[in-house]
Amino acid sequence: MSKKQITAVVELDQSRFKTKIFADGHLIYADEPKELGGTDEGMSPGALLLASLGSCTAITVRMYADRKQIPLEGITINLKICAEDEMNKGTVIERKIELKGNLDDEQYKRLMFIADKCPIHKILTNPIEIISVS
Template sequence: MADTQITAITELDRSHYKTKVYAGGHFIYSDEPESIGGTDEGMTPGALLLASLGSCTAITVRMYADRKQYNLDGIKVELAICDEKDMNKETTITRKIELIGTLTDEERQRLMQIADKCPIHKILSNPIKIETH
């Protein structure tokens, strides 16, 4: 195992299904819609997954653009996935990336390539092993 790990702790009491999520000194809620018994006070687990990919994509593109001094004013990443009950090994995530700024065609093309190099994209594009103890 690596010396440095990313860790998260989730806690769920008798609430249906508002879950406390702690990571790196930060706190958020995950929940389910009221239509299935949740309180809709947080993102669903599937939305959290998309948020992770979207934020990682944007951060990776921003880091590269800053290093190369590209005139990138903003990045918008729109993501979609099927309903959680329909997810399986064939699930597809769609991602639309909008690059805002005065960029050459070559710079835009390069930033789109860099988007696929974000760590979360790499994880989700390969088999994942989950060890439960």
């Protein structure tokens, strides 16, 4: 995992909800579905949250498996969360992790334990303080 500070720039112009997100030389879009007035040209903020957790989990497990030479062939992670308008401090994210490969019980249990060590999982399961500055 990188030790440098993570930054992002988010821009929203007259495009209603289609939002440009720039980070480390990459561009992605966030948007809302058409039924909410968006153009549906990007993931919703809630989907981006799940994508962050899922990709961080997969990368963390892969790094550990590679370092320990565990025969992990693939990872599939399915995530679910409630509708964004229902989110609050009691929100639950359901994460189903499927590990592929010739893993024994000990390797499987260890990789599932390591899944909870990804940085995004850690931040989502601890109090977060967001400070708006001008």
